[in-house]
Amino acid sequence: MAANVTLPEALPPLPTYELTEVSSLIPGVDDFYVSLMAPVVAYWIVSGIFHFIDVFDLFPQYRLHTPAEITSRNRASRYEVFRDVILQQIIQMGVGAVLAFLDPPEYRGKEEYDVAVWATRVRLAQRALPNMLALLGINAASMAKSMSATHPLLAGALSGGHYPFLTTGLAGPDGSTVPAFASWEIAVAKVIFWMAIPAIQFGVALLFLDTWQYWLHRIMHTNKWLYATFHSRHHRLYVPYAYGALYNHPFEGFLLDTLGAGIAYKLSLMTARQGIVFFTASTIKTVDDHCGYSLPWDPLQHISANNAAYHDIHHQSWGIKTNFSQPFFTFWDSFLGTMWKGDTSLKYERSRKNAENAVQAEAKKATSS
Known part of the structure; x- marks a missing residue:
């Protein structure tokens, strides 16, 4: 005689659904254009705010460097920086257009x-x-x-x-x-679908982008040809400022920022709208990391240790072989021993005094001539 077997209870049926095309995020503006323009607009709005603070010297107590240091130490003019950033953003929009073209149409109702x-x-x-x-x-x-x-x-x-x-x-x-x-x-299913899965997607994207940028950035410093040919341009800004965040050689900008973020977006299987958030957030974080200020009320300065003060050390001649991590976290520097350790106050003070002396000497030279 066969033994009695208890069959599993029938599962609840799945609901039917009808798909409709997702409406525009901004009424009257196709999401394609929003995806291309949102990071660019965010870049110039955030950097514009910092530029306003910088020009009118609103919070000198939170400056990482003095105006004299910007004048005497940087090797690229404001115009050169602006020109190269615009070029990189044109490249970014071109790649963004390709990514948007490859994305399937998005629907709601499911x-x-x-x-x-x-x-x-x-x-x-x-x-x-x-x-x-x-x-x-x-x-x-x-x-x-x-x-x-x-x-x-x-x-x-x-x-x-x-x-x-x-x-x-x-x-x-x-x-x-x-x-x-x-x-x-x-309730658990909603948490998984609406919160856990997007969080995992963003986590994968952030982890990949940080890994991509750490290793390429470090290679750019350890290989003399790569540094001299490409990365040295970014380091003409010994004193970073906000709208100089994307001041790079065009090839390096494409490889390090644009391509890395694009692969992270595809690898994490984000939707197009998640991509808008990811690209815009990455842009804002990059600008904030180069802003030149350590503002106590700036939330991006406290999300992780990778902030303006952390990245600024990398831009100094004495810290250029450390603090490669960007743009979000510092775990690669920590794991691989490339994180700056020690007090920096005396080094910064010496840079300020040298810059002030250089500006005064230049002023005297101009007056005497």
């Missing part, structure tokens, strides 16, 4: 279905719970039976996702019923 798919996975995962508890010497069936009257949902989970009391009626004259999800299963 969200409830996708949440139900995750709720189904949550239900299926519960089927392993009795066996897992058994490994710990816990009798899940006995616990479920004792809780069935007072905590039916908990009892259902302990029994392997068995919820015979959860049903819903189907539309139609026959009035038949089908299994339904528990409210907590739907």
